[in-house]
Amino acid sequence: MSETTEKVRKTLARRYRAEKRFKAFGIGSIGIGLMALVLLFTDIIGKGYSAFFEYEIQLPITFDAEVLDVSDPRDEDELNYGNYQGVIRDALAERFPSVEGRQDTRALNQLVSTGAGYALRDMLREDPSLLGKTRTLWLLTDDDVDLFLKASEKQREDSRLNAKQQQWVAELEASGETRMVFNQSLFSYGDSREPEQAGILGAILGSLFTMIVTLVLSFPVGVAAAIYLEEFAPKNKFTDFIEVNINNLAAVPSIIFGLLGLAVIIGLFGLPRSVPLVGGIVLTLMTLPTIIISSRAAIKAVPPSIRQAAMGLGASKMQVVLHHVLPLALPGMLTGAIIGMAQALGETAPLLMIGMVAFIVDLPAGPLDAATVLPVQIYLWADSPEQSFEALASAAIMVLLAFLITMNTLAVVLRKRLERRW
Amino acid sequence: MNFKMKATLAGAAAALAMASVPGTAMARDTISIVGSSTVYPFATVVAERFGRTGNATPKIESTGSGGGMKLFCQGVGTQHPDITNASRRMKKSEFELCQSNGVKDITEVKVGYDGIVIANSVKGEHIDLSLRDIFLALAKDVPNPDGSEELVANPYKTWKDVNPALPNTEIEVLGPPPTSGTRDAFNELAIEGGCKTFPWLKAIKSEDKSKYKAICRSVREDGAYVEAGENDNLIVQKLEKNPAAYGVFGYSFLDQNRGVVQAANVGGVEPTFEAIGSGDYPVSRSLYFYVKKAHVGVIPGIEGYVKEFTSEKAWGDQGYLGEKGLIPLGDELRKNMAKQARSLKSMTGEEL
Structure with a gap:
């Protein structure tokens, strides 16, 4: 046996061990990452799943024209100012006839959400013949009642409801006059100060418009910048300078883009505050470097032989780029764009400066209507005093995560499907 | 540069430029409100109710009182807000800024009060605190008890150490965390109020404002002050279980838990509806909003919003804002203020 083989044999076991250790470190790192993810998901889902459901209570409601103070349900103005709380109050008083005294009556009326009145209005608007009739309806409960019904026996002791209210709700629960339903308002309304009426549709639409503008x-x-820099620009000090700056731009804290948006887009050009158009322009500044860098990488990955072949056949520089390089680089560019958009979707800091962190109830109809976006909605809810908003914030986080996962999966699939290997 | 490439780049630039129409402000049909985070929870409720009656719901940004004034006073035009909320009165300098930017006519509306109480269980002893007692019991650094003009880490363990007239129980105060507006107001009005009673500490204010704030608005972190979360109900429950502890929370919770907790007098004044309303109780402040008159009639709904806010069903004794924690103005003042608000009386600048 030669000396070298001897040496190799001696060190072989050690080298294998080292390799095993190295692998173990890698697996360990992945494990830590996964654990963090699992922790995050269990925490958020644990807190937020209950927000997807809500409790209703059953009451026979009489649409009494006199109590409502509505004589003609077809008159929009009269309909809007109707006293819907009044008919709910009457129904509650009938259900709990023993309740007397100002304070107790007030406590009883607090069991039903103020949103229930608006639901009655909408019913009456759709079916004016309801006036004067009695219907047994399921009404939305107040957030405190909702929390109480969702709570465990032990948690109920800490409820915000007073002893009498707890007794009434327990009575309704025992007789089957409460039920849990899917929380539709979460996906069909904008923000509200009453947790049981708050929804994320406004924020989702705001995010959608902002993303469209950004894209x-x-x-x-x-893409145009990347093509020029890769294919046309001369290699000199000036283009080097541009390249350094683009890379730099990718590392600038996003709040600075917000300040720029405030000073230039709102201050100088006079665009309104809080609108998705301005949000989209600001996020464009933030996403551009990501797209330029990934697009350049995609163009670089196209083998020079393709260009040379095209040129050899007499194609002009532009034909080479548009007919050959661009189609081949497009999957890579799209992936970069989707990842950049996913980043922009989760951004709040720059939007703070341009007024998109605001209480907005009405659903935006276009990029020029005031709107907020999903991460901002999460921030606003997490900051609200009412307990139920905690669950709502977690539910909104789940929706945001679902969007992010979809976008990132799309990026991976696109890359797998369309990318060509050389 | 290739011609088509040039065209593409120019096109992109044009798209950017088109997206931002220079100079002209866009029409707006929703009310834009900015300002104090303390008034935000009340203003949002009013806005939402207003929106439900067939109007566009106003948009409300929580920018803080100072930030709101700055935006509000930037000028007249739809790109500027119509109303700003404030948890303090407009400053003279802010009024002048408004004037110099063409915001001439401003209507001031005082909406109510924000009172902060220090309470304990009814099973405990009722006490009478001065602002100085509060400062000495809760500040991080206090003047040396031997009387020399130097600061030492808070040495007081019991209330009796602070003031011989107080009970011999350990100092334990449950209160809101620093993220809370109640905490800000408590630091500013109660702790700083007590700090100011030491002339040599007060003198620091004119020399070094940030040092003064650091001394006079700090809260001890050695366990005597317990951050009990934003939920005032929880504080009330804990006080019930521990008669030796005190809690800091908004007046509305005291009112709703009369049988359970009692409030300490501060500076000899009991926190009652009237005392807070009249300003006799020292740990209270007024809440305001300001309306830009030039926008009334331009932006639809401003008058309606002001009317909703100043209606009895909102800010009255039994109104829905009271349920959210607002202390209403006195009956007389409220009536006058509503009249003044609805007629959009302009400020002269003299009243500040």
Whole structure:
């Protein structure tokens, strides 16, 4: 046996051990990452799943024209100012006839959400013939009642309801006059100060409009910049300088783009505050470097032989780029754009400066209507004093995570499907 | 540069420029409100109710009182807010800023009070605190008890150490965390109020404002002050279980838990509806909003919003804002203020 083989044999066991250790470190790191993810998910889902459901109570409601003070349900104005709380009050008084005294009556009336009145209004608007009739209806409960019904026996001791209210609710629960339903308002309304009426549709629409503006502005500009820098720009000090700056831009804290948006887009150009258009422009500035950098990498990955072949056949520089390089680089560019958009979707800091952190109830109809976005809605709810908003914030986080996972999966699938290997 | 490439780049630039129409402000049909985070929970409720009656729901940003004034006073035009909320009165300098930017006519509306009480269980002893007692019991650094003009880490363990007239129980105060507006107001009005009673500490204010704030608005972190979370109900429950502890919370919770907790007098004044309303109780402040008159009639709904806010069903004794914790103005003042608000009386600047 030669000396070298001897040496190799001696060190072989040690080298194998080292390799095993190295692998173990890798697996350990992945394990830590996964654990953090599992912790995050269990915490958020544990807190938030209950927000997808809500409790209702059953009451026979009489649409009494006199109590409602509505003589013609077809008159929109009269309909809007109707006293819907009044008919609910009457129904509650009938259900609990023994309740007397100002304070107790007030406590009883607090069991039903103020949103229930608006639901009655909408019913009456759709079916004016209801006036004067009695219907047994399921009404939305107040958030405190909702929390009480969702709570365990032990947690109920800490309820915000007073002893009498707890007794009434327990009575309704025992006789089957309460039920749990899917929380529809969460996906069909905008923000509200009453947790049981608050929804994320406004924030989802706001995010959607903001993302559309960002995509429309940043993708063409980013791709054009990347193509020019890769294919046309001369290699000199000036283009080096530009490259350094683009890389730098990717590392600038996002709040700075917000300040820029406030000073230039709102201050100089006079665009309104709190609108998705401005949000989209600001986020474009933030996404551009990501798109430019990934697009350049995608163009670089196209083998030079393709260009040379095209040129050899007499194609002009532009034909080479548009007919050959761009189609081949497009999957990589799209992936970069989707990842950039996912980043922008989760951004709040720059939006703080341009007024998108606001209480907005009405659903936005376009990029020029005041709106907020999903992460901002989460921030606002997490900051609200009412207990139920905690669960709502977690529910909103789940929705945001679902969007992010979808976008990132799309990016991976696109890359797998469309990318060509050389 | 290739021509088509040039065209593409120019096109992109044009798209950006088109997206931002220079100079002209866009029309707006929703009311835009900015300002104090303390008034935010009340203003949002009013806005929501207002919106439910067939109007566009106003948009409300919580920017803080100072930030709101700055935005509000930037000028007249739909890109500027219509109303700003404040948890303090407008400053003279802010009024002048408004004037110099063409915001001439401003209507001031005082909406109510924010009172903060220090309470304990009814099973415990009723006490009478001065602002100085509060400062000495709860500040992080206090003047040396031997009387020299230097600061030492808070040495007081019991209330009796602070003031011989107080009970011989350990200092334990449950209160809101620093994220809370109640805490800000408590630090500013109670702790700083007591701090100011030491002339040599007060003198620091004119020399070094940030040092003064650091001394006079700090709360001890050695366990005597317990951050009990934002939920005032929880504080009330804990007080019930521990008669030796005191709690700091908003007046509305005292009112709703009369049989369970009692409030300490501060500076000899009992925190009652009237005492807070009249300003005799020292740990209270007024809440305001300001309306830009030039926008009334331009932005639809401003008058309606002001009317909703100043209606009895909102800010009255039994109104829905009271349920959210607002202390209403006195009956007489409320009536006058409602009249003043609805007629949009302009400020002269003299009253500040």
